[in-house]
Amino acid sequence: MENLDVVLKKHPFFEGMSEEHIRFIAGCAANEVYKNGDYLFRDGESADKFYFIRHGHVALELHAPERGVLTIQTLGEGDVLGWSWLIPPYKWHFDARAMTLTRVLALDGKCLRKKCETDYQLGYELMKRIAHIMEERLHATRLQLLDMYGVHA
Amino acid sequence: METLVSDVKQELPTDSMAVLTADPMIPEPFRVVQRKPETEDTFTLVLERAQSDRPFEFQPGQFNMLYVFGVGEVPISISGDPAQPQRLVHTIRAVGTVTRAMQKLRKGAIVGVRGPFGRGWPVLEAQQQDVVIVAGGIGLAPLRPALYHILRHRDAYGRVVLLYGARTPEDILYIKELEKWRGRFDMEVKVTVDRALGDWHGHVGVVTQLIPKTSFDPQNAIAMICGPEIMMRFTIYELQRSGMPNDRIYVSMERNMKCAIGFCGHCQYGPKFICKDGPVFRYTEIENLFGIREI
Amino acid sequence: MSKKKDASPQTVTLPSNDLSRLFQVLQSRGYTILGPTVRDGAIVYDELDSPDDLPRGWTDEQEKGRYRLKKSGYGTYFSFAVGPHSWKQYLYPPRVRLWQMHKNGTGFELNAQNGPLKKYAFLGVRSCELHAIEILDRVLLQNGFEDPTYKARRKEALIIVVQCTAPASTCFCASMQTGPKAERGFDLAMTEVADGERHYFVLQSGSDAGREIVQELACAAATAEEIAAAEQAVKAAAERMGRTLDTHGLQAALYANREHPHWREVGERCLNCTNCTQVCPTCFCTTVEDITDLTGATAERWRRWDSCFTMEFSYLHGGSVRSSAGARYRQWLTHKLASWVDQFGAFGCVGCGRCIAWCPVGIDITEEARIMCAETVNQ
């Protein structure tokens, strides 16, 4: 099996990050596998992980009483999932469900938070990258909200 | 490569104007052969000439003016197979008076047709290159003739990618064909929807998000985009981020049209007439107009 | 207009008293004469029976948003500038029925087309107007398609230029290089000379049809003095242009200044009433109206002049692309003075000044273009 720091280094999220920081982060990482239909996490649970999808598809879902399960977004190989571990009160706001057999690399959120508190440079690097992803997601969400293909007449 | 430029060229009429009758404002009667519902508000009309069986030749990306007797006329892209010129196919969304009247037409009914008009997709220029087709909503309809053409001459092209975004799973056009295309080993098909219930197993998210996950050689590919202007704007942005130069990107534009031959002035877009200079433009031709409001 | 061959033009002199002979010759050749006449306080175009219908002794005073008919105090026939009408109304009429169809079973069939056209002689065409017709030719005949209505009417029209000797303060054809002297493209060109005691027209043919008419008139050849006097009258007109427009770099400057804040300021004054586009001799935009009778058995399509100043013009999916007045004014002015060049190889403005005079609130294209180009706004 590959060393986790090697896996991390290959991921675009960590592009340009120092070896030292990556090794440091790898200390918080573990491989996880989910079967089709398994939940990675559920709405309201405490958010203590940061996922990198290595293989498969994950649906972010929200349950609305009168509409059933709504899929907000789907994520796949190479995508990053979850930042609630970084933001108090550290709770998930969605369900994340594996749509196929899914392999992820999960970083321990508590462990990461602790490392960031002691190494601000690492914290800043991580925040920059997460901010970038958040910006992309926000952007995509806005486009979805526009209802571009709807009838405006 | 078996199919070369010259072969393909023979199949496509190079000058659409040559096939027009004397007065381009007079519609020719066509008979409805079939009306097929695609989604709740979208349907496909298959037409044939009512007074002759002369083939209706067109280039992928061209459009016709369709007239419903006593109701009015609207521009609609041709969405059929250019290699089957006996069947004139349009996929139409019922959003206005005329298109709603079309939705009620029965088999055997007559509609007026003027066309084909405009400049189509660069299916010849795209030969020997990767082709990235990005469609949004009803924007898949004008791209379908290009796909038919490319798949018919598959060897003449590099990688072929179709990225398609719809509003919901119920709004996806041509589902059976998409499934068939997805089953091919020589093309990549990705479909995504903006919103879905839990029983949808495909992608959810905007179509632009599919671009970074797709493999093509941006320096050696042609992109063809059709959809709402906002969707095209962000698709261009993603393609640029992937390293595609602007002169490899083609978009299909839309404006009000009354005559379709550059006389009425309605479809002006800066110095361009969408009806005859377009509707398909190389992005570099209109790049300086694209961001201007109320142009 | 008839074919032009490179035969040598004849130049003759027609005494003003003999002007009626020109009318008779034209009428005997089957022409309905259209030309300037006084009506409702302006000089408009209409059918003329004799020189008595011409605005003899009248002139005009024009400023932005203002037109006044005045007694000239002279006995000249053509001492005025262009009025609210243009030849566009005959060549490309405001309303035309494109077709009529009748429902038949499940199909429809085309009914017989409109009847034969009158053979028109346009009398009193100015150089700016001749250039406007040339521009319409480019749009409606040389643009990939031919408009059958325009083509038929254009073919039948005999063009008799009367060289301009009385430009208005709203005129700027000299800037647009479209006048005041018409050099070619006419069947006949006349210059009115009122020289103390003498009052005559110097006539020059520009086509076979024009030559035949000149021959039939059997006038004396014009003397060198008469020709010089005619030249001088037109030359003097060039120096009396009320307005100018610097066309140097105009296109690029307008393209660069699409986001100029001044568009909005014009938009606040603009009534988007469409008058400028309707009086413009080159504005060609139209729309179609599909109508039916009550039974729904007969349908017609009519084409009528439209204007980029209406909301409907740029209607797309439930809204107007150009919903602000400023954007609509920008579309119009930028089309006339910039994108027209890309589309048809020439400006869409001939400097006739109609849009200035007939704007109900006096918006002046030369002024606005100047402001829009004065500085390139950094975005």
Next chain:
Amino acid sequence: MKTKRKPKLAVWKFASCDGCQLSLLDCEDELLDVVGEIDIANFPEASRAVVKGPYDISLVEGSITTPKDAERIHKVRRASKVLITIGACATAGGIQALRNFQDVDQFISIVYASPDYISTLNKSTPISEHVKVDYELRGCPVNKYQLLEVISAFLNGRRPVTPSHSVCMECKQKGVVCVMVAHGTPCLGPVTHAGCGALCPSYARGCFGCFGPKETPNTHSLSEWWQEELGASKGDIIRAFRGITAYAEPFRKESEAYELQ
């Protein structure tokens, strides 16, 4: 095909002069065609016979001025598939909306011997302020050809051709000389909805604005020009905008702006 049920048309009258109904009667040549295609179920100016609803098309003339009419219009709406208002009263409150700018009780006490018998609302309001309106046809009175066009369009399922651009376009296309530019006559044409065929300017009169405001009317620019170039007084401007369609918002605002000055 001929067994198809003929659509039922009803005409309703509210506060109005009946002029718009008369436009329909005025369609002498075409009226037979109309009767051939539709059942006229209710038409007070033409016949007393009343056919029961529901109606396919209701043409509503007049404005709402009394509490009773404010109720009646809801009944009309419920009985009608398509409700089309015809004329300035029904679409903008009409000339009687001039009361909206004044104290109605004062009027009543001056005009009527027994004011107690009068039951009226403070304002004359368009139908659209009370119920949903499917189509508004402008004019005082409506143009009979436009009326036929609207009926024909609804029967044939198409959009009526009744463009909302200015009267100027009609003037110019008819070849009428502009009374403002050539005579200095104030004219509401540049801000008024087309449809009359440029009636007044054709007789060298300024437009009175019977068809109400056009799309995107720039009333302010026009009134400024009247003031500065044509020498119109504030009173002139208020009177011009307080005509047949005084209560239509753009005209109302323009006249009020001068009142405040």
